[in-house]
Amino acid sequence: MDVNFQKELIDYISKNKIKPTCKVVTFGCQMNAKDSEKILGILISSGFEEIDDEQKADFVIYNTCTIRENANQKLYGHIGQLKNSYYNNKNKIIAICGCMMQEEGEIDKIKNKFPFVKLVFGTHNLYKFEEYLYDSFVNKKKIFEVYNDNKIIKEDIPKKRKYSFKCGINISFGCNNFCSYCIVPFVRGREKSRSSKDIINEIKSVVKDGVIEVMLLGQNVNSYGNDFRIENINELSFPELLKEVSKINGLKRIRFMTSHPKDFSDELIEVIKNNKNIARHIHLPVQSGSNKILKLMNRNYSREYYIELSKKIKESISDISLTTDIIVGFPGETEEDFLDTIDLINEVKFSQVFTFEYSKRKGTKAYEMDNQIPNDIVKKRFDKLLDTVEESANYNIIKKIGSIEEVLIESINNSTNNCTARLSNNFLVHFNNNSNHIGELVNVKFNESKGFYYIGELVNGIE
Ligand code: SAH
Ligand code: SF4
Ligand code: F3S
Secondary structure, eight states: OOOOOOHHHHHHHHTOOOOOOEEEEEOOSSHHHHHHHHHHHHHHHOEEOOOTTTTOSEEEEEEEEEETTTTHHHHHHHHTTHHHHHHTTTTTTEEEGGGGGGSHHHHHHHHHHHHTTEEEEEEEEGGGGHHHHHHHHOOOOOOOEOOSSOOOOOOOOOOSSSSSEEEEEEOESOOOOOOOOHHHHHHHHOOOEHHHHHHHHHHHHHHHHTTEEEEEEEGGGOOOOOOOOHOOOOOHHHHHHHHHHHHHTTTEEEEOOOOGGGGOOOHHHHHHHHHBBBBBEEEOBBBBOHHHHHHTTTTOOOHHHHHHHHHHHHHEEEEEEEEEEEEEEEEOOOHHHHHHHHHHHHHHHEEEEEEEEEOOTTTTTGGGOOOOOOHHHHHHHHHHHHHHHHHHHHHGGGGGGOEEEEEEEEEEEETTTTTEEEEEEEEEEEEOOOOOOOOOEEEEEEEOOOSSSEEEEEESSSO
16 A cells, blocks of 8 residues: 555644754755755655754755765765754754765765764655655654666656746756766666656646746756657657747746757757747857867767857857856876867857866776876866856857846845846846846846846836
8 A cells, every 4th residue: 555655744743743844955966956846845845844054954955966076075074064963953864865875885984974864865766755754754764775777757746946936847867978977877877758748737837836937957958858769659859849848828938958969959959049938048068179088078079060060059049158068187188188178168159168177986987097187287277278268258248238138037135136137148137126026027238247247227127
């Protein structure tokens, strides 16, 4: 017989007249942020109250990331600081989940170092969180359970959205690309797409709730539905899905992340171009500008292909902003390879570049490679990269001075009346306005550029 763990937990909490508190701490990418919304959603609908203080909360959970090496030390620091709060409140539950827990040996490390951690699970069994919460909170059980993979996508998990007006929507989980530096395919498993019906229904339901902007989430959104097609099941392609989503009434903006350049089709460019509610921003990680390094990274495209693609996108969709990720210091990267990357940045003119020093991840192909680059060289290249990035970003932002555009207000500082809003192309603008309308679209004139953001003024719109 199926037990309704949530109902049992709600009954337990009300029978015992308690008001337990919780805190969810999130590391890593949008995927983790979305998972955290599910975790918090379950906690709140079970009767927990969200508070800010990790030390005071009765239930604290860390949703971890392991994309780079130093993440582990950061996590251990946080948990170490909770030791006293646990010994002062023996009913406190300290839990850890997410990508880092999928790594070999991590559970044993946690057990040895932090015996007061009561609950650990991984990315593949998040769907069992209600059961784990019940068993640890009511039955005081210690639970350490991590699966290697799973085929289940559980729909209808309650979520507590961080923002009322925008949210992420999973379209696929996991990744099949195995870029040689990357741990994601090992900790998130093979690519699994959600059905387009479920995706569209979820978006319709959040729009009914007041959401006007969604971000479609997948490690490689462009390969959406491939897993269905391999099994001869009819499913939309990513451009088709995007087109359907753009027709949803009341949805004002659609973003998506992340696009792998190798799968970015002409059809996708057309769909973005023809639908104004699809944001004028594409995050298109290039990782390196050297063909030799791209090959070693297993990225499956060349420098020439990428430059050509970026040109095609910019020529087809006016006002589009391109952002990217770059890794410096990948094994075997020579000064010449690095200069190829600098050269590519100068040529493509990204609006924003996220820069990373290569981090060796156990289990990946690059971990075994010869010619790992010494730290001091990586640091030097990293600094030069930052200088290049700054120059190219300045070039892009100046183009808008004097123009007027619709922006989405994301936050307001009540003491200064300073509003921060986001443009369709993902840049930010600050302007002064004394009405509180977070989540609204307003027209703003851009007066001044400050590097990564504008200073502007409200032109018309909210009273
Ligand atoms: N699926 C996305 C990105 C996932 S990780 C994609 O393919 O683009 C986000 C970024 O972290 C990557 O784009 C890459 O630039 C960086 N990254 C991943 N593994 C890394 C590693 N081992 N060392 C340094 N940076 C890394
Ligand atoms: Fe990692 Fe590459 Fe997959 Fe992105 S596409 S998650 S970088 S393996
Ligand atoms: Fe980190 Fe996992 Fe995302 S390793 S970057 S949280 S998929």
